[in-house]
Amino acid sequence: MKKYQVIYKDLEKAIHSKEYQVGDFLPTEQELVETFQVSRDTIRKALALLVEEGLVKKIHGSGSQVISQEQVNFPVSYLTSYQELIEQQGIKSQTNVISLDKIIVDTNLSEKTGFSKSQQVWRLIRQRVVDGCASVVDIDYLDARLMPQLNRSIAENSIYDYLENQLHLSISHAFKEITIDNITEQDKILIDIGKDHHVVCIRSKVYLDNGNQFQFTESRHKLEKFKFVDYAKRHH
Numbered sequence: 001m002k003k004y005q006v007i008y009k010d011l012e013k014a015i016h017s018k019e020y021q022v023g024d025f026l027p028t029e030q031e032l033v034e035t036f037q038v039s040r041d042t043i044r045k046a047l048a049l050l051v052e053e054g055l056v057k058k059i060h061g062s063g064s065q066v067i068s069q070e071q072v073n074f075p076v077s078y079l080t081s082y083q084e085l086i087e088q089q090g091i092k093s094q095t096n097v098i099s100l101d102k103i104i105v106d107t108n109l110s111e112k113t114g115f116s117k118s119q120q121v122w123r124l125i126r127q128r129v130v131d132g133c134a135s136v137v138d139i140d141y142l143d144a145r146l147m148p149q150l151n152r153s154i155a156e157n158s159i160y161d162y163l164e165n166q167l168h169l170s171i172s173h174a175f176k177e178i179t180i181d182n183i184t185e186q187d188k189i190l191i192d193i194g195k196d197h198h199v200v201c202i203r204s205k206v207y208l209d210n211g212n213q214f215q216f217t218e219s220r221h222k223l224e225k226f227k228f229v230d231y232a233k234r235h236h
Helices: 003-016 029-036 040-052 082-089 107-113 152-156 159-166 185-190
Strands: 056-059 063-066 072-075 093-104 120-130 133-143 171-182 198-208 213-222 226-229
Touching (some): 040 056, 040 063, 082 159, 093 152, 120 152, 159 171
Antiparallel strands (some): 198 213
16 A cells, blocks of 8 residues: 555544544644654645545645535435525535526527527526535526526525515426436536546426426535435325
């Protein structure tokens, strides 16, 4: 085993044994160089392995921070907003609005989303940071006729809360498709991918109780951060 792999194993063990807690920073590169009596390049290789394994994340100017290994239970059958999910499970999370713009649905987008060609929709891209780890990218298309005043503040919180409690619309049901997809260039930028080559992708068409579709979502999840759970009852 090479020296950087030995150092990686030592640091991995220290993290798993809670010597370094979630949120703690590992010793600086210089401190690790002095502790292990190796070159800075060797230390950087060991730290890169920790990043690949999703044990730490690099913060510019601060160093390597230990991140949570706990998985989030994601209920497949329930129509729950992301905000409701993190509140129910007591998860520390932050939403970053990457972009929000109005577009006209073309033929390809109509086939993908279910919206009519030439319909005006909001296109919203949000990054979800869970326990300090960028874990989800949500790409939403939303009927602009229903929510003409949508803005970044609403998008940072809960669109469902806005629809139900401010616009007094009733959200009814969704059709979901779950696939394992190859990572995209956007995933590499917006998700702490590590060594993964795939994401879990949930595509949903969501409807109001009058049967009108108001949303299409493509939600791309870091593989090891979520457990997709369901409740199954045998039909008699």
